[in-house]
Amino acid sequence: MGRLSLSIAMPIPLVAWLLAGPGDLAAQAVSLVSPEGAVDWNRFYTAAETNQVLGEFHDLYPELTELYSIGESLLGQPLMVIEITNQATGPAEEKPALYVDGGIHAAELTGSAVATYLVGHLLNGYGTDERVTRLLDGTAFYIRPKFNPDGSDLVLLHDQPLRSTTRPVDDDEDGVPDDDPPNDLDGDGWIMQMRIPDPEGLFVADPDDPRILVRDEERTRPGPRYRLETEGLDDDGDGERNEDGIGGIDMNRNFPRNWERWHIQPGAGNYPLSEPETRAAVEFIDSHRNIGGIVHGHTSGGFVYRLPSASAPSLFPEDDLALILHLGEEYTRTTGRPVIPSSTDPVEHRYGTLISWGYWDQGVIGWVPEYSPGPEEWVTDYDGDGEISAAEELRFDDEELGGRYFVEWTPYDHPELGSVEIGGWRTRFWGQNPPPEFLEAEAAKQMPWILYLAEQAPRLELSGPTVTALDDGTFRVEATVSNTGYLPTSITDRGVVGRERADGTLDRQVVRAPAVTLTAVGVEIVDGPARRPIAHLAGSNQYLQAVTESSRTVSWLVRPSGAERAVRVTASADKAGTVQSGWVRIP
Numbered sequence: 381m382g383r384l385s386l387s388i389a390m391p392i393p394l395v396a397w398l399l400a401g402p403g404d405l406a407a408q409a410v411s412l413v414s415p416e417g418a419v420d421w422n423r424f425y426t427a428a429e430t431n432q433v434l435g436e437f438h439d440l441y442p443e444l445t446e447l448y449s450i451g452e453s454l455l456g457q458p459l460m461v462i463e464i465t466n467q468a469t470g471p472a473e474e475k476p477a478l479y480v481d482g483g484i485h486a487a488e489l490t491g492s493a494v495a496t497y498l499v500g501h502l503l504n505g506y507g508t509d510e511r512v513t514r515l516l517d518g519t520a521f522y523i524r525p526k527f528n529p530d531g532s533d534l535v536l537l538h539d540q541p542l543r544s545t546t547r548p549v550d551d552d553e554d555g556v557p558d559d560d561p562p563n564d565l566d567g568d569g570w571i572m573q574m575r576i577p578d579p580e581g582l583f584v585a586d587p588d589d590p591r592i593l594v595r596d597e598e599r600t601r602p603g604p605r606y607r608l609e610t611e612g613l614d615d616d617g618d619g620e621r622n623e624d625g626i627g628g629i630d631m632n633r634n635f636p637r638n639w640e641r642w643h644i645q646p647g648a649g650n651y652p653l654s655e656p657e658t659r660a661a662v663e664f665i666d667s668h669r670n671i672g673g674i675v676h677g678h679t680s681g682g683f684v685y686r687l688p689s690a691s692a693p694s695l696f697p698e699d700d701l702a703l704i705l706h707l708g709e710e711y712t713r714t715t716g717r718p719v720i721p722s723s724t725d726p727v728e729h730r731y732g733t734l735i736s737w738g739y740w741d742q743g744v745i746g747w748v749p750e751y752s753p754g755p756e757e758w759v760t761d762y763d764g765d766g767e768i769s770a771a772e773e774l775r776f777d778d779e780e781l782g783g784r785y786f787v788e789w790t791p792y793d794h795p796e797l798g799s800v801e802i803g804g805w806r807t808r809f810w811g812q813n814p815p816p817e818f819l820e821a822e823a824a825k826q827m828p829w830i831l832y833l834a835e836q837a838p839r840l841e842l843s844g845p846t847v848t849a850l851d852d853g854t855f856r857v858e859a860t861v862s863n864t865g866y867l868p869t870s871i872t873d874r875g876v877v878g879r880e881r882a883d884g885t886l887d888r889q890v891v892r893a894p895a896v897t898l899t900a901v902g903v904e905i906v907d908g909p910a911r912r913p914i915a916h917l918a919g920s921n922q923y924l925q926a927v928t929e930s931s932r933t934v935s936w937l938v939r940p941s942g943a944e945r946a947v948r949v950t951a952s953a954d955k956a957g958t959v960q961s962g963w964v965r966i967p
């Protein structure tokens with residue numbers, strides 16, 4: 381516990397409790413990755429275990445990975461990123477890249493699982509899977525499986541509900557933050573439901589299987605009535621139970637583009653990037669300009685949220701919307717699941733989301749996959765009516781999963797409520813996330829589209845330089861740079877927004893213009909600077925009217941000034957990588 385700083389505003393008992401789950405998180409004696417790269421993917425891993433998986437993969441594939449921390453969580457855990465590319469074909473920063481994370485929302489554990497699975501899929505696939513091999517030779521991945529290690533550990537180890545970070549928030553405004561979370565009254569390690577006999581209650585027990593509670597607002601069904609509450613006590617004595625749980629900030633409302641204060645956007649935090657986890661994300665993406673796409677993994681729903689996110693749909697550029705719809709088609713084709721807009725209302729929408737910042741401030745397209753559709757994905761439709769009933773869910777859990785995900789209603793003498801029963805679905809792994817038995821299948825399903833997104837990157841190619849002697853003793857050096865990828869070097873229409881120069885080209889663009897640079901030995905460049913910015917280069921996509929030319933020729937005039945004379949050309953584009961010619965002799 382020595383790494384924990386005492387300066388953080390967190391009750392020390394909570395810190396100790398959170399980080400001391402079952403087993404010592406700091407010391408793991410057992411390998412989680414086999415020498416062949418095999419991992420038990422049908423498991424949810426804590427932050428420490430996930431970092432161990434990353435570390436063991438890094439040891440196994442040192443020529444394909446870099447592993448580093450990009451900051452510390454509120455409770456002092458490292459925020460780990462694994463960088464994956466074939467380093468023999470160039471460093472990551474000289475290649476187009478895709479950023480993938482998971483778990484910004486504490487309970488959305490599948491997001492972290494999919495991101496970790498991607499690490500294994502890429503590394504184990506290099507040299508055996510042709511598609512993966514080609515990708516890692518020309519592309520980089522930055523993968524951050526545990527965006528929010530504190531929050532996800534609190535959920536995984538203690539089943540506490542919280543939206544994001546453990547930063548205390550006084551939800552009930554009684555002057556004391558986090559003083560009435562749910563309580564594990566029966567000590568089984570789970571926060572379950574309490575069914576409380578109540579003549580006014582909305583639920584009745586199903587006569588065919590009294591474990592099932594049927595919602596009966598019309599009050600047409602006979603039988604004892606119940607109301608449901610989350611397992612817990614009135615810890616702060618204000619007459620309400622569980623109304624001031626741990627945390628309260630929603631970190632995906634804490635990003636700096638179109639951020640709004642708490643009274644308009646609940647959970648926003650006190651100011652943009654108030655959280656170390658969100659700040660680390662923005663600093664990392666901003667300083668890795670080769671990132672051309674963001675996959676921000678959430679759970680659940682079984683769909684992908686697309687842009688626009690934190691803005692009115694009418695303000696969103698049409699060309700980019702057409703491109704986004706096109707890129708989303710491949711998700712539906714490979715998963716059978718829909719892509720839906722994150723923002724649909726002209727006025728009301730989310731504020732301060734990561735993908736909104738990524739688009740408006742970095743010019744890149746972000747996606748919010750909500751992994752795992754819910755029980756219909758794994759439960760058998762026994763009667764074949766096309767729907768999964770509560771009875772079918774229970775039967776499947778009973779027969780196929782040993783009844784692990786439904787806790788029998790068990791009498792409990794509640795100090796405030798009298799006789800109640802505690803039980804119900806373990807919804808954390810039956811709805812919000814899939815049961816771990818089905819986790820690998822869910823993760824594997826996401827791979828084709830994630831690889832596809834990486835494959836759409838812009839990609840530079842260089843021809844030349846050619847050298848032509850002129851009559852006045854100078855030479856013209858000429859090179860042509862092309863974008864052979866799908867996306868333009870600006871990625872989006874947003875990327876080419878900038879300040880107009882006198883010559884009609886753009887300066888200070890959202891995505892910096894590509895540049896072609898001449899490196900010369902024994903000659904002097906006589907017609908201007910060595911580094912020549914050029915306009916963005918179109919890819920093969922048809923959507924962007926602001927960028928239409930996919931190649932450009934650049935020339936320099938040079939005059940011999942030394943005995944050994946040679947030139948080479950380097951072309952670079954933030955989102956399309958760097959390519960360099962060999963040396964060409966000047967006669």
Ligand SMILES: [Zn+2]
Pocket residue numbers: 485488678679
């Ligand atoms: Zn979420």
